[in-house]
Amino acid sequence: MTRNPNVIGKLQLTCMIIQAQFGSAIITIAHALNEKAGTGAWVSCLLSGIINTFYAYLMWKLAGKAKGMNVMQMLMQRLGGFIGRGILIIMGVFYALISYLVLTNWIVTTDLWAYPRTPVWFLLLALISVCFYMSRKPIRVYARFSVLATIFMTFFILLSLFTVKDWNHYNVMPVLESGWLKILNGSLTAQWALMGIEFLLLLPCYYEHLDMRTVLRMTLYGNWATTIFIAFCTFSSTALFGTDMISYIGQPLLYQMKAISFNVIERFDLIVISIWILFILTSVYSFFMLFVSSISAIFKQPQAAPLPIAIVCAILLFTASAYQLTVEQLNMVNGLIGRFGPFFSFSLIIVILLLLRFAGIFRKSGGDNPLP
Numbered sequence: 001m002t003r004n005p006n007v008i009g010k011l012q013l014t015c016m017i018i019q020a021q022f023g024s025a026i027i028t029i030a031h032a033l034n035e036k037a038g039t040g041a042w043v044s045c046l047l048s049g050i051i052n053t054f055y056a057y058l059m060w061k062l063a064g065k066a067k068g069m070n071v072m073q074m075l076m077q078r079l080g081g082f083i084g085r086g087i088l089i090i091m092g093v094f095y096a097l098i099s100y101l102v103l104t105n106w107i108v109t110t111d112l113w114a115y116p117r118t119p120v121w122f123l124l125l126a127l128i129s130v131c132f133y134m135s136r137k138p139i140r141v142y143a144r145f146s147v148l149a150t151i152f153m154t155f156f157i158l159l160s161l162f163t164v165k166d167w168n169h170y171n172v173m174p175v176l177e178s179g180w181l182k183i184l185n186g187s188l189t190a191q192w193a194l195m196g197i198e199f200l201l202l203l204p205c206y207y208e209h210l211d212m213r214t215v216l217r218m219t220l221y222g223n224w225a226t227t228i229f230i231a232f233c234t235f236s237s238t239a240l241f242g243t244d245m246i247s248y249i250g251q252p253l254l255y256q257m258k259a260i261s262f263n264v265i266e267r268f269d270l271i272v273i274s275i276w277i278l279f280i281l282t283s284v285y286s287f288f289m290l291f292v293s294s295i296s297a298i299f300k301q302p303q304a305a306p307l308p309i310a311i312v313c314a315i316l317l318f319t320a321s322a323y324q325l326t327v328e329q330l331n332m333v334n335g336l337i338g339r340f341g342p343f344f345s346f347s348l349i350i351v352i353l354l355l356l357r358f359a360g361i362f363r364k365s366g367g368d369n370p371l372p
Helices: 010-021 025-063 071-079 081-113 120-135 139-151 153-162 180-194 197-202 212-241 252-258 268-298 307-322 327-364
Strands: none
Touching: 010 139, 010 197, 010 212, 010 268, 025 180, 025 197, 025 212, 025 252, 025 268, 025 327, 071 081, 071 197, 071 268, 071 327, 081 120, 081 268, 081 307, 081 327, 120 139, 120 268, 120 307, 139 153, 139 268, 153 212, 153 252, 153 268, 180 212, 180 327, 197 212, 197 268, 212 252, 252 268, 268 307
16 A cells, blocks of 8 residues: 655654754854853753744644645635735745855855865755755655654764763853843844744645644654754853853854864864755755745645746745855844844734634625635
8 A cells, every 4th residue: 555645744743843943053053142141051042942832832823724735825715815925925035035044154154164165056056956856756755854864963962972071060150140131132042043843834734644732742842852952052062162262163063073083083073064964955945845835825836836936946046045145244144034033933923823813703704705
């Protein structure tokens, strides 16, 4: 008996959420939080996970309203042409921007650490081509790949534990030195590192065989697995380098791995970067699919990623990413998106839920047609 290629399991759902969240921020999160939370940076990560739990619940509520389709298609059906297309355009632009930032941050980091002589266009073409290829395959192909990529996350944990002998517990003491307000401010910054639960919007038609409470539980498992992982890596970097040194290190986790030396491997950080590409790939794919699905829903396409729209979106993403920003410009854009991106995404989901509620009241009061 042939298994349905459009059905995903519980473990696959959890791993897909983890891989959507786990991307470029893991390398720089300790540096980004150090300025705001200091020794309490890892606490900010945990608080951010608590905040993101509520966001995941709202995302689950929204995804639960789509039956037999993804949320983008449901919005066109329930909200009508004008409002539905307006919301989808905003979503498409936002997810395209996130894809662009993940790609650009990856290009800058790899240029500094691993591939200074490799043309930018080649790296972009390779990564975007793989994302495009996976968009043409059944969802189970990516689901299996995400499980494989999640297994490699343990590699980061093992390497971080290898540096335990060099940790200085005074570097993380006192934990609340910066104060709760700054730690809370840091948790809002850490929300950028946990973005990706939005991928759940694409999956309602693939987990219809699962109970909705099970879907919520698997989603929260994924969110908290990513939260604990990021908090551990942040704690590890802080314990090793201290807050003063991290303020000068843009990629603390890579420097931490570079400090590891074996007799047969001189630069262990290059192996780490090679594995990190897996997580960049899954993160870019997740937001690329959200981008493509938003655009395809505007044109009322039955597929989440029809070939012509996927090609156009891939070309647009490649063209935009090929323009290289300076480090100062990239830091400014990262700061703006890191501060306002999660808030915008949170507000967008709230607005959509309210619009769907209003549309439901409108139909019950006698209006058979969707909103204009």
